[in-house]
Amino acid sequence: MPTAKAEQAARTRQKVLLAAAEVFDETGYEKASVSQIVQRAGLTLGALYFHFGSKQGLAEALMNAQPTTIEPHLTSTGLQRLVDITLVWADRMKRDPVLRAGVRLATEQGSHGMNDATSFEDWRKLMRGHLDVARSSGEIRDGVDTDQLARFVVGACTGMQLYSHLATRRADLMERVCDMWDLLLPSVASPAVLQAIHVGPTRVPAR
Template sequence: MRQPKQQRAVETRDGILRAAAEVFDEMGYAGAGINRILERAGATAGSLYFHFQSKEGLAHAVMDQQADTILPLLRSEGLQRLIDITIVWSRQLQTNVLLRAGVRLTTEQSTLGMGEAAGPYVAWAKVMEECLVEARERGELQAGVDPAQVAEQVVETCTGMQLFSAAAVGRADLPQRVRRMWQILLPGIAVPATVVRMDLDPNRLEEAGLV
């Protein structure tokens, strides 16, 4: 059983993480001051450094949360699971500040030299590759389609569509862009029976009460 003291520590950590996400989302990494984060969280500098060591540690914790905001929501398998990851991601980016901050920091860090800059891209590609390996085992992919290569390309396209959509319409059309991506990609990677069976509706998880 979790002790009250541990419980409080978890709540403090979560509060700081969420406040940091809000400030990173609004101002980016360079603009986000530690004092502003502490003020927003109602926390002390001591507790921030106890849980996260540094502003960079805090940024990495925010970035590492990306998959956790999406994967627990999913019940599908194989190629539909990969599609669902991208659908939930596009919906969550509109409402979930922790995910949005994680994505912003991931984009920024290539230029900030924060070390291990490719980490979040590689982590997403790994998660997606697993779905595609499963899809291959289920006979959903065309012969010769390489799960690792397709996974990296999906990460790239999602990264770019997020920036394009944010610049053009504040991310309002992101779910439609995800659907478009699959409409263009599927005929080249999936067998015909799978292409027609995949559900690309941006609302499919909402209807299942998942987002």
């Protein structure tokens, strides 16, 4: 059972993370300042450094927090769950600052001297796990490599997001994710499952 002190520390950590997400999402890594972040969180610089060590430590925590903002919303399994993850992600990108900051930081990290594929690899492993469940249930066509497919979906979602952000400020991101599945599913889903998979914004659970 967590002590009152541990609960307080977890709340403080979360406050810093949320304030940092908002600032990074709005201004990008370079222009964000730690003093601006602690001011928004209503905390001290000490709290930020205690929990995250540095501005870069905060950025890493945000990049790697992405899956935890998606998975709790879902109950489906196998291939449908993989589809649902990408649909909920497209929906949450509209308004979840932790997710938006994580994606922005991961995409632009080269410009501030970082070179960390961890968030991409975490997504790939998570997706691959669901695809392996799908394979064992006979949902995946013979010849499709689940690791290759998981890696492709991670890369494709990253690039679609970037393009959608530049072209429409992400207004068409959900539509683009649906396009991806329209194009991929006939190649990867076994014929029996293809008709049963649902793709569309109605798959996103109400908040």
